[in-house]
Amino acid sequence: MTTVRTTYREALREAMRSAMREDERVFLMGEDVGRYGGCYAVSLGLLEEFGPDRIRDTPLSESAFVGAGIGAAIAGMRPIVEIMTVNFSLLALDQILNNAATLLHMSGGQIAVPLVIRMTTGAGRQLAAQHSHSLEGWYAHIPGLRVISPATVADARGMLATALADPDPVIMFEHNSLYSVEGELSDGGPVDIDTAAVRRPGTDVTLISYGGTVAKALDAAGELADAGISAEVIDLRTLRPLDERTLLESVGRTHRAVVVDEGWRSGSLAAEIAARIAEQAFYQLDAPVARVCAAEVPVPYAAQLEQAALPQVADIVAAVRAMVG
Amino acid sequence: MTTADAKTRLELLTTMLRVRRFEERCVELYSAEKIRGFMHLCIGEEAVSAGVLRALGPLDAVVSTYREHGHALARGLPMAAVMAEMFGRATGASHGRGGSMHLFDGERRFYGGNAIVAGGLPVAVGLALADRMRDRPTVTACLFGDGAVAEGEFHECMNLAALWRLPVLFCCENNRYAMGTALEREHAVTDLALRASSYGMRSWAVDGMDAEAVADVAARAVDTIRGGSGPCFLELSTYRFRAHSMYDSDRYRDKAEIGAWKRRDPIPALTELMRAADQLTDEDLAGIEATIGEEIDTAVAAAEQAPVEPVADLTRFVYSERT
Ligand SMILES: Cc1ncc(C[n+]2csc(CCOP(=O)(O)OP(=O)(O)O)c2C)c(N)n1
Numbered sequence: 001m002t003t004v005r006t007t008y009r010e011a012l013r014e015a016m017r018s019a020m021r022e023d024e025r026v027f028l029m030g031e032d033v034g035r036y037g038g039c040y041a042v043s044l045g046l047l048e049e050f051g052p053d054r055i056r057d058t059p060l061s062e063s064a065f066v067g068a069g070i071g072a073a074i075a076g077m078r079p080i081v082e083i084m085t086v087n088f089s090l091l092a093l094d095q096i097l098n099n100a101a102t103l104l105h106m107s108g109g110q111i112a113v114p115l116v117i118r119m120t121t122g123a124g125r126q127l128a129a130q131h132s133h134s135l136e137g138w139y140a141h142i143p144g145l146r147v148i149s150p151a152t153v154a155d156a157r158g159m160l161a162t163a164l165a166d167p168d169p170v171i172m173f174e175h176n177s178l179y180s181v182e183g184e185l186s187d188g189g190p191v192d193i194d195t196a197a198v199r200r201p202g203t204d205v206t207l208i209s210y211g212g213t214v215a216k217a218l219d220a221a222g223e224l225a226d227a228g229i230s231a232e233v234i235d236l237r238t239l240r241p242l243d244e245r246t247l248l249e250s251v252g253r254t255h256r257a258v259v260v261d262e263g264w265r266s267g268s269l270a271a272e273i274a275a276r277i278a279e280q281a282f283y284q285l286d287a288p289v290a291r292v293c294a295a296e297v298p299v300p301y302a303a304q305l306e307q308a309a310l311p312q313v314a315d316i317v318a319a320v321r322a323m324v325g
Numbered sequence: 326m327t328t329a330d331a332k333t334r335l336e337l338l339t340t341m342l343r344v345r346r347f348e349e350r351c352v353e354l355y356s357a358e359k360i361r362g363f364m365h366l367c368i369g370e371e372a373v374s375a376g377v378l379r380a381l382g383p384l385d386a387v388v389s390t391y392r393e394h395g396h397a398l399a400r401g402l403p404m405a406a407v408m409a410e411m412f413g414r415a416t417g418a419s420h421g422r423g424g425s426m427h428l429f430d431g432e433r434r435f436y437g438g439n440a441i442v443a444g445g446l447p448v449a450v451g452l453a454l455a456d457r458m459r460d461r462p463t464v465t466a467c468l469f470g471d472g473a474v475a476e477g478e479f480h481e482c483m484n485l486a487a488l489w490r491l492p493v494l495f496c497c498e499n500n501r502y503a504m505g506t507a508l509e510r511e512h513a514v515t516d517l518a519l520r521a522s523s524y525g526m527r528s529w530a531v532d533g534m535d536a537e538a539v540a541d542v543a544a545r546a547v548d549t550i551r552g553g554s555g556p557c558f559l560e561l562s563t564y565r566f567r568a569h570s571m572y573d574s575d576r577y578r579d580k581a582e583i584g585a586w587k588r589r590d591p592i593p594a595l596t597e598l599m600r601a602a603d604q605l606t607d608e609d610l611a612g613i614e615a616t617i618g619e620e621i622d623t624a625v626a627a628a629e630q631a632p633v634e635p636v637a638d639l640t641r642f643v644y645s646e647r648t
């Protein structure tokens with residue numbers, strides 16, 4: 001087994017490349033995915049290898065091409081649809097919710113939609129309020145969808161294949177801060193998209209994170225270790241359905257939980273996780289569940305405001321210190 | 326040539342130069358990391374800003390896109406406020422919340438700075454609707470790119486505005502690319518003015534590199550709309566000389582194509598015309614450049630020194646301030 005050093009971006013590309021080589025039903029479509037190579041260069045070079053029929057540039061028409069992905073999936077293809085940024089996915093939300101997530105049920109189980117939608121999410125680059133949001137929680141609200149959020153190079157490489165094998169629609173979120181992150185890739189095969197992962201074991205508190213906040217939780221755990229507090233870091237990986245077992249087992253050991261979420265606090269994924277812990281592990285808790293979320297403000301442009309709006313390592317450390325005492 | 330023509334030309338030239346020099350300075354400031362985030366320049370497209378905005382009066386409304394520095398300056402937003410916004414300062418047009426893509430000025434009825442492609446069109450329809458319902462004789466100019474014409478919102482708005490005969494001037498800045506996608510690869514029918522006319526509104530195809538032509542047609546369209554015609558559509562053929570944004574490496578355009586369009590640069594074109602007609606001397610031009618240079622220097626210096634918004638005000642403007 002060889003190990004290669006690669007980036008998150010290249011791992012995603014490699015995942016698409018091998019999916020397309022293995023299964024002729026797989027194709028990619030979205031704005032500027034072909035000639036341009038993708039607005040985050042994820043699909044760079046794929047047009048040359050697979051041609052314009054399978055690497056399909058679309059006009060600016062999110063509703064049409066996401067909906068077309070649904071239709072093509074129903075008719076036997078395995079489309080990967082790329083949406084540049086989560087904020088633009090709102091133009092296609094009707095198709096995602098009213099069709100992709102609903103058709104199977106509404107048709108009494110007849111019409112399945114094996115579609116994968118990839119999109120960039122997250123803030124941190126001063127792109128202001130129409131390019132920076134984290135709406136994973138909204139999508140995780142929707143029955144009928146599976147929502148995944150690779151935070152590592154291995155998951156970027158491995159989750160897509162599993163998502164493509166899924167008979168139902170899968171939404172994959174790629175945090176913009178991750179594309180250039182490097183990591184070791186040892187196997188490169190499909191990985192499960194059912195379970196959360198413990199990224200760092202610990203005994204005093206469980207930090208629950210996903211996507212762009214996993215690195216922050218790990219940094220916080222490092223700082224806390226210096227202060228003699230042992231934090232376990234969980235990467236949710238799949239946001240719907242939630243892997244409650246991993247969460248509850250961890251909280252059962254540590255008796256404390258802090259949820260870190262770049263989404264807004266109210267009605268957030270963090271709220272859902274806190275509720276489930278409260279419902280199912282209440283008597284094992286030594287402290288109320290804490291949350292470190294984005295401030296409830298459309299993401300501002302100015303650097304100091306944007307940074308203040310986002311969950312930071314210091315906020316996580318402070319939340320843990322407040323509960324460990 | 327009448328003196329009125331000479332005056333118009335001088336105004337158009339001054340506006341275009343002001344926008345051009347402003348954006349050139351923005352490039353330097355971006356390299357110096359004073360300006361961050363996405364920044365989209367309209368260098369090459371200044372004739373549109375100068376010509377269209379000139380046709381509007383102070384009570385008219387404007388809705389724009391993320392490529393809006395030129396529109397904002399031509400609308401009369403103070404350069405200092407625009408520059409400070411790009412620096413993310415408290416004195417900025419949007420109090421540092423918006424940056425380059427989200428310039429606003431309620432007083433001047435400049436309603437942004439919308440960075441969702443085609444996202445401004447419905448708002449423009451609504452502004453026009455309200456003005457119509459209140460019997461105001463105003464026009465709402467809505468500027469957007471060729472890429473926006475592919476979005477569903479575009480078609481919904483064309484129909485709605487035409488159906489209700491709303492006073493909207495739809496201005497499509499056709500610079501032949503939506504990011505890396507060329508016009509022919511984004512539209513089955515590339516004659517955008519023709520498509521607009523299918524909605525039952527008057528439409529014009531205009532040379533968007535010719536400031537006078539733009540000003541002329543825009544003025545006629547605005548008159549037509551004020552006369553109660555309902556919406557009108559301008560397809561302004563133009564070209565961006567620079568990449569889509571500062572993040573874009575611009576590998577998808579042919580150097581020869583860029584070169585050919587640069588030879589049609591609207592600024593030298595008008596300068597030459599005016600020189601030939603004895604409407605502009607070298608001293609005049611030097612004077613204009615000097616004034617603009619000073620204005621930019623002042624705006625940059627003010628932005629540098631302006632305070633930043635305090636973090637304590639992070640959640641300000643999420644809801645209206647109630648007293
Ligand atoms: C709904 C939506 N989809 C995608 C984008 C990303 N994007 C920003 S600008 C742009 C190209 C728009 O082209 P056009 O409308 O021609 O305007 P131009 O940039 O050429 O002025 C794209 C794809 C966006 N901002 N909004």
Ligand SMILES: [Mg+2]
Nearest residue numbers: 470471502503
């Ligand atoms: Mg364009």
